[in-house]
Amino acid sequence: MLLIDNFLDRDSAERLRRKIVDTPFNAGSSTATGLAARVKNNLQMDREKGSRILDDIASRLMTHEEVELYAIPKRIAAMSVNRYDVGMEYGNHTDAPIMNNYRCDLSFTLFLEDHANYDGGELVLEQEHGLLKVKPAIGSLFLYSTGLIHRVTPVTRGSRLACVGWIESRVRDEQRRTVLRELNVVHRSYVARHGRDELVDLLLKNAASLMRMWCE
Numbered sequence: 001m002l003l004i005d006n007f008l009d010r011d012s013a014e015r016l017r018r019k020i021v022d023t024p025f026n027a028g029s030s031t032a033t034g035l036a037a038r039v040k041n042n043l044q045m046d047r048e049k050g051s052r053i054l055d056d057i058a059s060r061l062m063t064h065e066e067v068e069l070y071a072i073p074k075r076i077a078a079m080s081v082n083r084y085d086v087g088m089e090y091g092n093h094t095d096a097p098i099m100n101n102y103r104c105d106l107s108f109t110l111f112l113e114d115h116a117n118y119d120g121g122e123l124v125l126e127q128e129h130g131l132l133k134v135k136p137a138i139g140s141l142f143l144y145s146t147g148l149i150h151r152v153t154p155v156t157r158g159s160r161l162a163c164v165g166w167i168e169s170r171v172r173d174e175q176r177r178t179v180l181r182e183l184n185v186v187h188r189s190y191v192a193r194h195g196r197d198e199l200v201d202l203l204l205k206n207a208a209s210l211m212r213m214w215c216e
């Protein structure tokens, strides 16, 4: 998982938030499938009326350097902007593995409300080593493996606004993505210290081979 706390600077996040607030919202349960529909109690921005907003977030995501390195994104399988008012929550669930015919490897939440403006509304993930609670500042992006069980706790004051979405990666296996990312770190650190030499060429050759072997 990865938290990028300045994915959007405060001004851009605020501007985006104001555009979203002016767009109509519908009941969120209409877009959940199976068991998730029973535990989902939130509001969802109208997909058609908010399509420019979703496109804008998608293009920022697909071109963000840290997202590119971490997720190796191929495309975004689905996205929505959700609002949780007082009493709303999304109980424990796992996100669907396939959306719109695309595989979902990573889930993300872009936080679009200042965390001082609402109570509750934490994103809670069940991990091997216990629970992880996520409630960062406005403009933060959190990425996590789609297979994890997670929930959004009830909002008890104010409203929680966030954009959520699912990424199909070019490299479906998380361990392989880690290898590629860390080779990139080795490459950059080595060049910074020693400049470019024949070892760098060898490293890049092998990193490229791994990418070709693993990418889809």
Ligand SMILES: O=C(O)CCC(=O)C(=O)O
Pocket: 082, 090, 095, 109, 123, 150, 151, 152, 162, 164
């Ligand atoms: O709003 C969030 O942080 C996550 C919501 C969620 O789990 C979902 O929409 O599937």
Ligand SMILES: [Fe+2]
Pocket: 093, 094, 095, 150
């Ligand atoms: Fe979810």
